[in-house]
Amino acid sequence: MIVSTNTPARRVSQRLGALQESATLAVDAKAKALKAAGRPVIGFGAGEPDFPTPDHIVEAAIAAARDPKNHRYSPAKGQPALRSAIAEKTLADSGTAVDPNNILVTNGGKQAVFQAFASLLDDGDEVILPAPYWTTYPEAIRLAGGVPVEVFAGADQEYKVSVDQLEAARTDRTKVLLFCSPSNPTGAVYSREQTKEIGEWALEHGVWVITDEIYEHLTYDGVPNPYMLAEVPDLADQTLVLNGVAKTYAMTGWRVGWMYGPADIIKAATNMQSHMTSNVANVSQAAALQALTGDQSSIVEFREAFDRRRQLIVAELRKVNGFEVPTPQGAFYAYPSVEGVLGREIAGRVATTSSELATIILEEAEVAVVPGEAFGPSGYLRLSYAMADDDILEGVGRIQALLN
Missing domain, CATH: 3.40.640.10 (Type I PLP-dependent aspartate aminotransferase-like (Major domain))
Known part of the structure; x- marks a missing residue:
């Protein structure tokens, strides 16, 4: 057997080795994996609309696929x-x-x-x-x-x-x-x-x-x-x-x-x-x-649905003891400050960071949220409301039951 005497000190390059996995995609993947395993997880992690792409756009793609x-x-x-x-x-x-x-x-x-x-x-x-x-x-x-x-x-x-x-x-x-x-x-x-x-x-x-x-x-x-x-x-x-x-x-x-x-x-x-x-x-x-x-009516339809969900999730999150929830004016995310929850006992556990709190919420309430550490300082959670109204109510309701 030949043994190399010129083995590099590092296998992965320093630049790529320093990259962190996308936290939002990681949370979404974990939620989907738990769902696939039969757990009734509700995921607020993914930043994408839950609507199908409008039909006229899909039809244009089908026609394009047939054109050599x-x-x-x-x-x-x-x-x-x-x-x-x-x-x-x-x-x-x-x-x-x-x-x-x-x-x-x-x-x-x-x-x-x-x-x-x-x-x-x-x-x-x-x-x-x-x-x-x-x-x-x-x-x-x-x-x-x-x-x-x-x-x-x-x-x-x-x-x-x-x-x-x-x-x-x-x-x-x-x-x-x-x-x-x-x-x-x-x-x-x-x-x-x-x-x-x-x-x-x-x-x-x-x-x-x-x-x-x-x-x-x-x-x-x-x-x-x-x-x-x-x-x-x-x-x-x-x-x-x-x-x-x-x-x-x-x-x-x-x-x-x-x-x-x-x-x-x-x-x-x-x-x-x-x-x-x-x-x-x-x-x-x-x-x-x-x-x-093409037809731009979907923009209005999507925005109206997101607006309804925005009002719903903000109202429900404000019922959670210790959450401070500014009203988002755009996109489809709520970003509550959760500093009022940190340090409290939750189901026999204590979270001192929003990352620890997100773990407790996932394990105890089966709700996936993204901790503030993914976006800067600790002390916050991001919840996407690009999801069905019933899922918003159920998911935030579980958080209420856990933290109140």
């Missing part, structure tokens, strides 16, 4: 018709004119996130990351060699950071601000005034903005969704906008997102994608084209 031209490679940047439709949709929704040549269609919103950071960051560049944040952002920053700098805003600030906080976090290494409104995980929506103030701060200090607009159509109570470039058009040369069809059209599994911004950055991101994945699946692109150009 879609059985071949297509431009890595995306089908020209889809990029033109994205430009038209962007102008109609936000008033921002975008050259279709400066749009890159990606394999879901996550690929847009990774490619945006990879296009802008060098080793040691800092990214100001408002917290609570979507669990993928810091991992994408680190993978690109950047350093996430968390700026936390709690329930008392409705989970929205101030310009003063951003300025206090800015250093000579700051290159990017991540901006997400409506927010995952909190459902917070920045006002037009807040958005403009943040954009003008970034413009003044030469800070790039990556703005994630994936939940743009999911706002409630008449609250408008302000667009960063609509509020501060002069920021266009230092802004990347991320979006996709997943949340608006119940198309999480189709994997179609996009990004747009300055030509040189989009060119760099396109080059990266040409080596990573080439084009997004042509059938999915055909479905996305139909989503953007």
Whole structure:
């Protein structure tokens, strides 16, 4: 037997070894595994609509699958018709004119996130990351060699950071601000005034903005969704906008997102994608084209259902002793502060962190929630209300019975 004398010190690369599993997907997978084992688990973990993709979108995909031209490679940047439709949709929704040549269609919103950071960051560049944040952002920053700098805003600030906080976090290494409104995980929506103030701060200090607009159509109570470039058009040369069809059209599994911004950055991101994945699946692109150009009534129907569920889950969560529950104005998440529960005895056990509390809730009440540690500081839980009303009542009812 030959024994190597030149064994590397590490099997997995340092960068990939440092990546953490997606906490939201892990919770969802655990809930589904317990269900498959016969446990009556109710899962509030997954951030995806529970509706089927509208029929006219599915039919467009079926027709595309039968067309041999879609059985071949297509431009890595995306089908020209889809990029033109994205430009038209962007102008109609936000008033921002975008050259279709400066749009890159990606394999879901996550690929847009990774490619945006990879296009802008060098080793040691800092990214100001408002917290609570979507669990993928810091991992994408680190993978690109950047350093996430968390700026936390709690329930008392409705989970929205101030310009003063951003300025206090800015250093000579700051290159990017991540901006997400409506927010995952909190459902917070920045006002037009807040958005403009943040954009003008970034413009003044030469800070790039990556703005994630994936939940743009999911706002409630008449609250408008302000667009960063609509509020501060002069920021266009230092802004990347991320979006996709997943949340608006119940198309999480189709994997179609996009990004747009300055030509040189989009060119760099396109080059990266040409080596990573080439084009997004042509059938999915055909479905996305139909989503953007076809019947839009599903947007209203989905939003009305989410709004009803939002009101239901907030009302029920506020019945839990020790929960503080700000009213989310967008997306489909509730993000209660649970600090009033920590340290109490629960079914003979004591949770000192929201992660421990989530474990107790899963094991004692068979309800899966995502702990705040996945999104920043401990002391919070995220519950998606993209689920049936009866499941919301049953799931939160179990939490009430356990914690009250």
